Amino acid sequence: xxxxxxxxxxxxxxxxxxxxxxxxxxxxxxxxxxxxxxxxxxxxxxxxxxxxxxxxxxxxxxxxxxxxxxxxxxxxxxxxxxxxxxxxxxxxxxxxxxxxxxxxxxxxxxxxxxxxxxxxxxxxxxxxxxxxx
Amino acid sequence: xxxxxxxxxxxxxxxxxxxxxxxxxxxxxxxxxxxxxxxxxxxxxxxxxxxxxxxxxxxxxxxxxxxxxxxxxxxxxxxxxxxxxxxxxxxxxxxxxxxxxxxxxxxxxxxxxxxxxxxxxxxxxxxxxxxxxxxxxxxxxxxxxxxxxxxxxxxxxxxxxxxxxxxxxxxxxxxxxxxxxxxxxxxxxxxxxxxxxxxxxxxxxxxxxxxxxxxxxxxxxxxxxxxxxxxxxxxxxxxxxxxxxxxxxxxxxxxxxxxxxxxxxxxxxxxxxxxxxxxxxxxxxxxxxxxxxxxxxxxxxxxxxxxxxxxxxxxxxxxxxxxxxxxxxxxxxxxxxxxxxxxxxxxxxxxxxxxxxxxxxxxxxxxxxxxxxxxxxxxxxxxxxxxxxxxxxxxxxxxxxxxxxxxxxxxxxxxxxxxxxxxxxxxxxxxxxxxxxxxxxxxxxxxxxxxxxxxxxxxxxxxxxxxxxxxxxxxxxxxxxxxxxxxxxxxxxxxxxxxxxxxxxxxxxxxxxxxxxxxxxxxxxxxxxxxxxxxxxxxxxxxxxxxxxxxxxxxx
Numbered sequence: 206x207x208x209x210x211x212x213x214x215x216x217x218x219x220x221x222x223x224x225x226x227x228x229x230x231x232x233x234x235x236x237x238x239x240x241x242x243x244x245x246x247x248x249x250x251x252x253x254x255x256x257x258x259x260x261x262x263x264x265x266x267x268x269x270x271x272x273x274x275x276x277x278x279x280x281x282x283x284x285x286x287x288x289x290x291x292x293x294x295x296x297x298x299x300x301x302x303x304x305x306x307x308x309x310x311x312x313x314x315x316x317x318x319x320x321x322x323x324x325x326x327x328x329x330x331x332x333x334x335x336x337x338x
Numbered sequence: 339x340x341x342x343x344x345x346x347x348x349x350x351x352x353x354x355x356x357x358x359x360x361x362x363x364x365x366x367x368x369x370x371x372x373x374x375x376x377x378x379x380x381x382x383x384x385x386x387x388x389x390x391x392x393x394x395x396x397x398x399x400x401x402x403x404x405x406x407x408x409x410x411x412x413x414x415x416x417x418x419x420x421x422x423x424x425x426x427x428x429x430x431x432x433x434x435x436x437x438x439x440x441x442x443x444x445x446x447x448x449x450x451x452x453x454x455x456x457x458x459x460x461x462x463x464x465x466x467x468x469x470x471x472x473x474x475x476x477x478x479x480x481x482x483x484x485x486x487x488x489x490x491x492x493x494x495x496x497x498x499x500x501x502x503x504x505x506x507x508x509x510x511x512x513x514x515x516x517x518x519x520x521x522x523x524x525x526x527x528x529x530x531x532x533x534x535x536x537x538x539x540x541x542x543x544x545x546x547x548x549x550x551x552x553x554x555x556x557x558x559x560x561x562x563x564x565x566x567x568x569x570x571x572x573x574x575x576x577x578x579x580x581x582x583x584x585x586x587x588x589x590x591x592x593x594x595x596x597x598x599x600x601x602x603x604x605x606x607x608x609x610x611x612x613x614x615x616x617x618x619x620x621x622x623x624x625x626x627x628x629x630x631x632x633x634x635x636x637x638x639x640x641x642x643x644x645x646x647x648x649x650x651x652x653x654x655x656x657x658x659x660x661x662x663x664x665x666x667x668x669x670x671x672x673x674x675x676x677x678x679x680x681x682x683x684x685x686x687x688x689x690x691x692x693x694x695x696x697x698x699x700x701x702x703x704x705x706x707x708x709x710x711x712x713x714x715x716x717x718x719x720x721x722x723x724x725x726x727x728x729x730x731x732x733x734x735x736x737x738x739x740x741x742x743x744x745x746x747x748x749x750x751x752x753x754x755x756x757x758x759x760x761x762x763x764x765x766x767x768x769x770x771x772x773x774x775x776x777x778x779x780x781x782x783x784x785x786x787x788x789x790x791x792x793x794x795x796x797x798x799x800x801x802x803x804x805x806x807x808x809x810x811x812x813x814x815x816x817x818x819x820x821x822x823x824x825x826x827x828x829x830x831x832x833x834x835x836x837x838x839x840x841x842x843x844x845x846x847x848x849x850x851x852x853x854x855x856x857x858x859x860x861x862x863x864x865x866x867x868x869x870x871x872x873x874x875x876x877x878x879x880x881x882x883x884x885x886x887x888x889x890x891x892x893x894x
Contacts, residue, residue, distance in 0.1 A: 221537075221542030223582075224581070240894075269473075270453045272453070320799070
């Protein structure tokens with residue numbers, strides 16, 4: 206039997222807006238994925254560490270405070286340093302279009318903006334983030 | 339008239355006749371529920387308002403139980419305060435925006451702080467990295483507050499500050515900044531949000547655990563009652579509860595439950611209820627469901643008045659008043675076709691005005707994309723001015739009173755809120771219910787149900803799940819925060835620390851830490867810390883030594 210897709214939903218930084226993170230976590234769990242939620246106010250170090258410890262396929266980061274250009278690259282660098290660059294990073298929140306392009310160029314797999322249908326996220330993860338090993 | 343049908347002799351007969359006619363016709367396949375998924379009747383009649391007693395249930399504006407409004411004159415006396423929440427970048431950037439808004443007819447100020455300020459970190463703290471000036475203005479010390487209000491007279495304008503865990507510190511900065519301009523504490527009016535309970539419940543910007551947080555709040559209640567009598571000491575907030583995904587009834591019930599918890603805390607701290615209750619105010623959301631929102635505001639006034647008088651024994655009529663600020667619902671806005679948000683906001687603002695709000699923030703169309711641009715915020719302010727000056731709705735107080743629907747809905751929401759109060763009481767009160775995750779679960783469930791309803795297209799969001807545009811390009815200008823802001827602000831706070839008398843600052847911080855271990859009111863000492871330019875982060879660090887930090891168990 207194929208292993209269930211494992212997802213870490215993370216809230217980096219000081220932002221407390223967790224409605225989106227929790228709605229997405231619920232939707233992914235209902236779609237049959239294994240969900241780990243970091244809780245609020247996490248540092249990039251803790252997020253990268255948890256992603257490796259929990260052996261996840263993908264990390265979903267939710268940021269609504271405008272700190273996305275700091276937080277995404279930091280988590281990706283840490284994963285790379287720890288030899289875990291294979292873990293995909295996706296994101297959501299208030300991220301202007303222009304920054305979405307920049308983040309994707311930096312290697313963020315996908316950024317889902319406000320109003321995204323959660324089935325789109327499920328579909329994306331199933332197609333792109335399933336464990337291949 | 340030989341063709342005329344026989345007239346129904348009574349109301350019941352006429353109703354039955356209409357029901358038959360209704361049942362005979364095909365209906366649209368639409369969920370006729372409110373945005374909170376509450377069912378509503380097709381039609382309301384006299385029968386739905388049965389048992390209503392005008393004087394007991396409605397009364398007159400400015401009179402118990404205040405269902406019709408808290409003041410006798412309402413908008414004929416003065417309009418609501420048009421108060422746009424605003425802050426970004428450095429204190430200088432935001433000061434310029436305040437002058438812009440005041441020049442365009444805004445009548446009060448409302449400060450949005452950045453995340454490090456909200457969470458008690460100075461701009462040069464490692465945890466502040468990437469967040470300085472991003473979603474609000476960065477304020478690290480009295481120096482920043484002086485710049486923020488440069489050219490603004492704190493004795494003439496009222497200022498609201500959205501600050502909670504570190505509220506006492508930001509209030510101290512504000513009072514000291516005013517003091518340096520020659521304003522007396524008793525001349526300065528404004529509001530601090532200072533509502534920590536809803537932080538644990540919904541907004542999640544906490545620092546200390548509940549018990550010391552409540553002590554800081556009762557210290558503020560006591561201090562302001564004596565020294566800053568025109569200050570609104572807590573803005574008990576449903577806004578964030580709603581934004582986190584609650585229903586309208588949950589917003590109403592959880593907010594008022596928080597309010598009762600503050601009243602009980604004040605009484606337990608030995609304060610006379612009439613000393614502090616007149617300075618409590620509220621902050622509600624204006625969501626899209628027009629009539630549900632209006633009923634919510636009316637129910638809030640009635641519930642608060644009754645409890646304050648009957649349960650808490652308040653004798654001063656000002657203690658009975660549920661005065662409130664309203665902000666339109668950010669969570670109802672869409673990133674798709676953002677111009678449509680102007681329309682959504684206008685309807686929401688109208689419901690707040692028809693519901694008798696005391697002040698109002700209208701969201702800008704671009705808020706799902708970035709902080710508002712100057713043009714977007716001007717349109718938002720103009721929306722309020724159009725309502726005030728052009729629509730005529732301000733002429734008559736509580737114009738929807740007596741509507742069978744509105745009165746039935748007001749009563750129904752009151753009853754549903756009472757049911758929530760009973761459940762919270764059973765859990766041992768608000769703090770215990772927070773620790774048990776009760777509110778968080780209720781809100782999380784409602785948010786997820788709403789999302790599913792949208793995805794099943796049982797709820798339609800224009801431009802999102804219907805009437806979408808192919809390959810839509812956003813064509814409105816967005817405000818960008820210059821990354822230089824962080825560097826500038828970091829240097830500024832370091833300069834404050836080198837320019838001040840550091841021995842004195844260290845002494846005041848040590849004095850604060852000692853006092854925090856005892857029972858003395860901390861406000862006067864926090865003011866002394868502010869006066870000698872201790873930074874927010876330093877003051878918080880001293881308090882953390884004694885109070886510790888709150889950790890939420892991560893549940894979803």
